[in-house]
Amino acid sequence: MTSDPREAGPAPYACRPADSRGRLYQEAESATRSAFQRDRDRIVHAGAFRKLQYKTQVFVYHEGDYYRTRLTHSLEVAQIARSLSRALGLNEDLAEALALAHDLGHTPFGHAGERALREAMRAHGGFDHNEQAFRVVTRLEARYAEFDGLNLTWETLEGLAKHNGPLDEPRPSLARFCERFDLELASHASAEAQVAALADDIAYNNHDIDDGLRAGLLELDELRAVPLVAEVLDEVERTYPDLERGRLIHETVRRLIGLMVDDLLTETRRRLAEARPDSAAALRALGRPVVAFSEDMRQKERTLRRLLFQRVYRHYKVNRMTQKAERVVRELFVLYLERPDCLPDAWQAAVARAEAGAAADPGGAAGQGRARVVADYIAGMTDRYALEAHEKLFDPYSRL
Structure with a gap:
């Protein structure tokens, strides 16, 4: 009789809040919550987390209320991460906190907004949404009396900084932080x-199929070119030959998620059995990831991503929307950089502090002056706020 993973204790390689x-x-520690639970709660209560409700991934918020936003995506990632962690005997609270925080640094308008802000910041230290998420939780959230940021645990900050792997050349702001907290x-x-x-990969691959089909950017027959999807779609159609389209899409997507989760668990358990780490520190020191898809699944996932890139992310309807989004972000950046007196009072004060710091330490403050503050301000905008700000600043007939 196999043991129920829902009732198993923590694995030796799991992170322990104690x-x-x-x-x-x-x-001081909380009497009722573990350290990782407190991290999760602080993320949920952060202003940046609430804004995710009005930040989109592929579709701008007013294109339709049914499509995923950064918030709904983060909740889906958290659900998958908790399920995977429970099955592997890991700490669910830490995995959930990381899943909920991973998109805090995204700009308005998804990847289109990030492309525009990255280009605008090219001469000012660059821009990256992962680095921005780290800035949000360590600096930009101004809620607590005794510190800036959320003061998250080492384990949560570590996971945010290098969830995609080791960083041989960290960006300057992260490198400076690690001088204080390695x-x-x-x-x-x-x-x-x-x-x-990897819960992020599972979630966005599958919800982009769902949203793409419902938006009319994809057709079901196109998905038959992807072996992974074709297998599942054929099985669903054989089992339910008269199923209406909406239910057919949902049934296919939920089974795809299940297949990817099962593959990840099988491959991860194989790697763990081979490596036999006896602590979280030993797992970190292995020099290779242990949580992974099988090679077969990775190849199938690449094929799926190529199709989504060609048919969804580069669809002419999406291109029309993204060029508008990029122009909004680009023009806001140029105006605020030239005229910081158009920023709200608190952000004008931040510009003054940043410029004073850059003047005092010109060698170590690259990208940390006015341009960085403007980037922080724009990155924190929702889709709706960015559109309204642009209208007020560039439409002569708009009421201020």
Whole structure:
């Protein structure tokens, strides 16, 4: 009789809150919540998390209410990450916190907004949504009396910084943070962080199929060119020959998620049995990830991504929308950079502080002056706020 993973205790390689390396700013522990539960709760209560409701991935918010937003995507990632962590005996709270925080640094208008902001910041230290998420949780959230940011645990910050693998050349702001609180960027992250990263892949691959079909950017027959999807779609149609289209889509997507989850669990268990890490530290020191898809699944996933890129992300309807989004972000950046007095008072004060810091330390403040503050401000906007700000600033007939 096999044991029920829902009732199993933590694996030896799981992160344990009692063994946490702590926080940058020391705090008394909670009497009712573990350290990782507190991290998750702080993320959920963050202003940046609430804004995800009005930040989109592929479709701008007013294109339709049914499509995923960054918030609904993050919740789906968290659900998958918790399920995977439970099956593997990992810490569910840490995996959930990482899943909920992973998109906090995204700009308005999804990848279109990020492309525009990255180009605008090319001469000012660059822009990357992963680095921005780290800035949000360590600097930009201004809620607590005793520190900036959320003061998350070492394990959560480590997972955010290197959930995609070791960082040999970290961006300047992350490198400076690690001088104060070393996140050991040269090693792999915890198993919980690896789970959150692949839960993200599972979620967005499948919900982009769902949204693409419902938006009319994809047709079901096109998906038959992807072996992974074709197998599932054929099985659903054989089992339910008269199923209406909406139910057919949902049944196909839910089974695809199940297949990818099962493959990941099988491959991860194989790697764990081979490596036999006896602690979270030993797992980090392996020099390779342990949470992974099989090679067969990775090849099938690449084929699916290519189709989504060609038929969804580069569809002419999406291109029309993204060029508009890029122009909005680009023009807002140029105006605020030239006229910071058009920023709200608090952000004007941030510009003044940043420029004073850059003047005092010109060698170490590259990208941390006015342009960085403007990028922080724009990155924090929702789709709706960015469109309204652009209209007020560039439409002569708009009421201020």
